[in-house]
Amino acid sequence: MLEKSNPALTVTLPSDWEIVMTRVFDAPRSLVFEAFTKPEHVKHWWGIRNMTLPVCEMDLRPGGAWRRVLRKPDGTEVTFKGVYREVVPPERLVYTECYDDPGVGSPEWLTTVTFEEQDGKTKWTGTCLHSSVEVRNGHLQSGMEEGVKDVFARLDDLLVSMQQGVA
Amino acid sequence: MSPDRLSTTFAALADPTRRAILARLAAGETSVKELAEPFTISPPAITKHLKVLERAGLISRSREAQWRPCRLQAVPLKEVSEWVERYRTLWEQSFSRLDDYLHKLQTKEKKHARKK
Numbered sequence: 001m002l003e004k005s006n007p008a009l010t011v012t013l014p015s016d017w018e019i020v021m022t023r024v025f026d027a028p029r030s031l032v033f034e035a036f037t038k039p040e041h042v043k044h045w046w047g048i049r050n051m052t053l054p055v056c057e058m059d060l061r062p063g064g065a066w067r068r069v070l071r072k073p074d075g076t077e078v079t080f081k082g083v084y085r086e087v088v089p090p091e092r093l094v095y096t097e098c099y100d101d102p103g104v105g106s107p108e109w110l111t112t113v114t115f116e117e118q119d120g121k122t123k124w125t126g127t128c129l130h131s132s133v134e135v136r137n138g139h140l141q142s143g144m145e146e147g148v149k150d151v152f153a154r155l156d157d158l159l160v161s162m163q164q165g166v167a
Numbered sequence: 168m169s170p171d172r173l174s175t176t177f178a179a180l181a182d183p184t185r186r187a188i189l190a191r192l193a194a195g196e197t198s199v200k201e202l203a204e205p206f207t208i209s210p211p212a213i214t215k216h217l218k219v220l221e222r223a224g225l226i227s228r229s230r231e232a233q234w235r236p237c238r239l240q241a242v243p244l245k246e247v248s249e250w251v252e253r254y255r256t257l258w259e260q261s262f263s264r265l266d267d268y269l270h271k272l273q274t275k276e277k278k279h280a281r282k283k
Binding site: 008009011021023025026027031032035041044045046047048 | 273
């Protein structure tokens with residue numbers, strides 16, 4: 001439902017251990033897969049506003065390591081890293097992911113990414129599976145400036161009907 | 168909005184029955200009896216849910232009328248939706264850059280194809 005007002009990305013929490021995101025890209029699957037898996041491409045888009053990506057290493061094979069360093073405008077850096085478990089071009093990637101955050105420690109989770117072809121477009125689905133609800137919430141929180149500790153998924157329908165009801 | 172208040176809101180919204188109650192109230196204020204009708208749980212259980220929602224500031228109950236109508240309070244929901252939006256936006260920043268980048272790559276590919 002939220003897709004109506006926000007056509008792009010959906011974020012849901014289907015269980016206590018998961019975060020699932022979906023997004024459709026207007027490009028063929030092979031190209032989208034490349035854009036996600038080659039450092040020379042990733043450097044062009046991955047990151048957060050006002051941050052740079054000085055390091056992006058991807059040893060794209062099962063057992064291969066990946067590492068990305070995000071540099072904030074104040075010079076501090078956050079390192080994201082992990083190991084590939086499955087690499088099936090151009091449809092599927094499974095890898096571990098973790099980062100160091102003074103607020104939440106070094107949570108690690110397993111991310112499964114699928115690329116599906118849909119009429120010349122590509123549906124991307126990323127599922128992050130955490131070892132506990134605490135790690136999941138820590139991961140969620142890390143994207144925020146303050147602590148949001150609990151569920152905010154499956155609200156989309158409700159929020160839309162609320163806003164319509166209020167409007 | 169303080170994180171604690173946000174946690175209270177999220178905790179209140181984490182229950183499907185409470186979400187259904189709120190969705191029902193979005194259509195307008197109503198009595199507890201009317202609210203309970205579509206649910207299989209008992210009126211006392213509904214009252215419990217209403218108390219949680221009331222504490223979270225998501226609903227208010229009028230003390231004027233005898234039937235104490237329940238009413239949706241939109242402010243906390245608006246705040247939650249702003250937080251959801253913030254998390255989404257964080258990712259969407261990268262993805263909209265990727266949209267542009269994919270578009271560029273495709274344009275380049277087409278040019279290449281024409282040259283051949």
